[in-house]
Amino acid sequence: MSLPPDYLDYPNRKHGQDHDRYQWRIVGDRKKKSFSGGAALGVAVVVPLEYFMLNPSGTPFKHPGAMATPYPDLRHYTTRDYGNRVGAYRLLRAFEKAGAKATFAVNAVLLDRVRPLIDAIVGDGHEIAAHGYDTDSIHWGGVEAETEQRYVEKTRLAFEAAGLAPRTWMSPARQQSFNTPDLIADAGFDICLDWELDTVPVKMKTKSGTISAFPLLNELDDRFLLSTKNHDEASWRDQILEAADMTASEATRHGGQLFGFTMTPYLAGLPFRIWAVEEILSGLANRDDILVDTVSNLNDGLS
Amino acid sequence: MHADPNLYDYWPYKDRPKIEWPDGKKLAFWIAPNIEYYEFNPPVNPSRPGWPKPTPDVVGYSQRDWGNRIGHWRLMELLDKYEMRGSISLNVAMCDHCPEIIEACNERDWEFFSHGIYNTRYSYGFDEAQERAVLEDSINTVERATGKRIRGYLAPALTHTERTFDLIAEYDFWYTCDLFQDDQPQPIKTKSGKLISMPYSLEVNDVITYGAQAMTPWRYADVLKRHFDQLLREGEDSGTVMCIPLHAYLVSQPHRIRPFEDALKHITAHRDDVWITTGAEIAEYYRRHYWDQTLTDISGRGLARPGTGFDGGATAP
Numbered sequence: 001m002s003l004p005p006d007y008l009d010y011p012n013r014k015h016g017q018d019h020d021r022y023q024w025r026i027v028g029d030r031k032k033k034s035f036s037g038g039a040a041l042g043v044a045v046v047v048p049l050e051y052f053m054l055n056p057s058g059t060p061f062k063h064p065g066a067m068a069t070p071y072p073d074l075r076h077y078t079t080r081d082y083g084n085r086v087g088a089y090r091l092l093r094a095f096e097k098a099g100a101k102a103t104f105a106v107n108a109v110l111l112d113r114v115r116p117l118i119d120a121i122v123g124d125g126h127e128i129a130a131h132g133y134d135t136d137s138i139h140w141g142g143v144e145a146e147t148e149q150r151y152v153e154k155t156r157l158a159f160e161a162a163g164l165a166p167r168t169w170m171s172p173a174r175q176q177s178f179n180t181p182d183l184i185a186d187a188g189f190d191i192c193l194d195w196e197l198d199t200v201p202v203k204m205k206t207k208s209g210t211i212s213a214f215p216l217l218n219e220l221d222d223r224f225l226l227s228t229k230n231h232d233e234a235s236w237r238d239q240i241l242e243a244a245d246m247t248a249s250e251a252t253r254h255g256g257q258l259f260g261f262t263m264t265p266y267l268a269g270l271p272f273r274i275w276a277v278e279e280i281l282s283g284l285a286n287r288d289d290i291l292v293d294t295v296s297n298l299n300d301g302l303s
Numbered sequence: 304m305h306a307d308p309n310l311y312d313y314w315p316y317k318d319r320p321k322i323e324w325p326d327g328k329k330l331a332f333w334i335a336p337n338i339e340y341y342e343f344n345p346p347v348n349p350s351r352p353g354w355p356k357p358t359p360d361v362v363g364y365s366q367r368d369w370g371n372r373i374g375h376w377r378l379m380e381l382l383d384k385y386e387m388r389g390s391i392s393l394n395v396a397m398c399d400h401c402p403e404i405i406e407a408c409n410e411r412d413w414e415f416f417s418h419g420i421y422n423t424r425y426s427y428g429f430d431e432a433q434e435r436a437v438l439e440d441s442i443n444t445v446e447r448a449t450g451k452r453i454r455g456y457l458a459p460a461l462t463h464t465e466r467t468f469d470l471i472a473e474y475d476f477w478y479t480c481d482l483f484q485d486d487q488p489q490p491i492k493t494k495s496g497k498l499i500s501m502p503y504s505l506e507v508n509d510v511i512t513y514g515a516q517a518m519t520p521w522r523y524a525d526v527l528k529r530h531f532d533q534l535l536r537e538g539e540d541s542g543t544v545m546c547i548p549l550h551a552y553l554v555s556q557p558h559r560i561r562p563f564e565d566a567l568k569h570i571t572a573h574r575d576d577v578w579i580t581t582g583a584e585i586a587e588y589y590r591r592h593y594w595d596q597t598l599t600d601i602s603g604r605g606l607a608r609p610g611t612g613f614d615g616g617a618t619a620p
Contacts, residue, residue: 055306075481
């Protein structure tokens with residue numbers, strides 16, 4: 001038993017990427033960029049607002065945080081719902097206290113369900129981004145092209161119906177198909193939070209112009225650190241502040257840089273974690289060389 | 304199957320009408336020892352075996368037995384020391400297996416609520432008659448053993464059917480601990496009765512914190528204090544509820560019980576602002592004073608949706 005002979009063919013084995021969405025470029029060859037106020041670093045807090053239905057299909061995989069026990073898994077349904085009812089409001093208060101603007105990435109299906117929360121987010125001057133349709137509408141390599149097209153259209157239409165015109169897209173579970181960049185660019189999104197290849201936004205080619213890849217750090221994902229890996233809150237805080245301090249320290253060599261990290265309402269918004277949220281925000285906001293702002297403001301502000 | 308249980312309406316945690324607990328207290332605190340019996344050789348429910356490992360799971364079984372023989376008594380003495388009454392989440396077969404525990408708790412005027420018959424018998428696949436039998440058994444068994452009528456329900460091992468909430472409301476239960484969407488109670492949309500969701504603070508349940516979250520004893524105590532401090536602060540705007548759900552086979556372990564005591568010391572130091580009480584007392588007070596206020600606020604915000612839980616009114620969009 002052996003593999004077919006073409007398993008050892010390497011048609012894309014050449015200098016640079018094995019796809020043509022963007023060009024290979026090492027950090028040393030990058031032209032220095034800067035923020036208008038001269039900040040060394042821009043940091044975006046991304047708050048995913050997700051709808052976890054009781055009856056997900058789980059295709060092609062269960063979204064992180066989805067139902068785990070046999071139907072009706074009210075335990076996971078309600079602990080996730082806590083985030084959208086209670087936790088998100090705690091985060092809003094913490095942002096207000098720190099004077100920080102954040103980006104809320106919203107499953108389209110939530111726009112009607114949690115309308116008061118959407119109004120509060122918009123009222124406080126935060127950015128609303130699209131986070132796909134819901135946690136069961138996963139964009140992936142095996143999805144039918146028409147199905148994925150419909151996910152994107154339904155999402156755009158739901159935001160339009162809610163009177164919102166988001167520019168920034170984050171896919172459910174940050175999963176994409178090979179077509180996703182084309183589809184979301186065609187639907188009018190010009191910033192994407194799924195690709196984290198650099199420390200500055202990178203223009204990606206699509207069939208409908210370019211889209212900006214804004215780095216959201218998977219290794220600082222709060223669901224990963226706090227839930228999957230059981231790090232404590234002090235360590236979570238320290239890792240984010242260390243990432244910010246380290247990246248800011250590179251400014252003289254590499255110019256202004258940026259990154260985003262998540263605060264998930266059903267985790268970060270729990271009563272026993274809010275102290276750490278506040279210390280992260282004040283630790284960032286109290287530094288003159290760090291800008292805490294929305295994804296789209298930072299994306300546009302670094303030139 | 305439903306996407307949305309429609310058991311309660313969306314109610315944003317902002318500008319809610321004020322709840323004030325008795326004597327102007329800001330936080331209603333209750334402590335819920337789960338007193339459980341896991342059968343040595345339970346029947347297999349098709350949706351989930353009684354034990355995750357092949358039976359007999361002698362380590363799992365005997366650790367839980369230790370919880371009833373040793374751990375419970377450690378925990379009860381600790382609650383005595385801090386003048387706290389437990390609200391017991393009870394596998395009611397404990398009334399038959401370990402009546403000494405039930406008597407000792409009853410003497411202390413602790414509350415009993417149902418956590419099913421055994422923690423190794425799940426609700427998955429129940430027909431209505433079977434689920435009614437479990438509820439009637441729960442009510443009658445505890446009444447025989449203690450003279451008290453149970454008013455709360457936590458489904459065994461957090462397993463439910465679509466009927467669970469309508470049934471417990473019909474049997475005049477006052478509160479369910481099965482819904483974790485809030486730090487304040489909320490009326491549940493049932494066909495009859497007057498049922499509220501009682502915050503049971505699953506995220507600080509010792510099964511979660513020592514199990515999935517793998518906390519050390521000292522971290523758990525720190526988490527409890529911080530959880531308490533935050534909810535007490537927020538309780539100034541409108542009264543909040545905190546529960547510590549416990550299992551003696553976990554929290555009473557020799558390396559854990561003294562760090563846990565630190566959390567109780569911290570909480571009881573705030574007695575002036577904290578109503579240290581039982582689940583049924585919170586439910587009774589809330590139903591009397593705040594049931595209407597909450598529903599009026601929700602409908603005034605235009606957030607009341609029609610129908611009751613799992614009635615077909617809220618399927619997938």
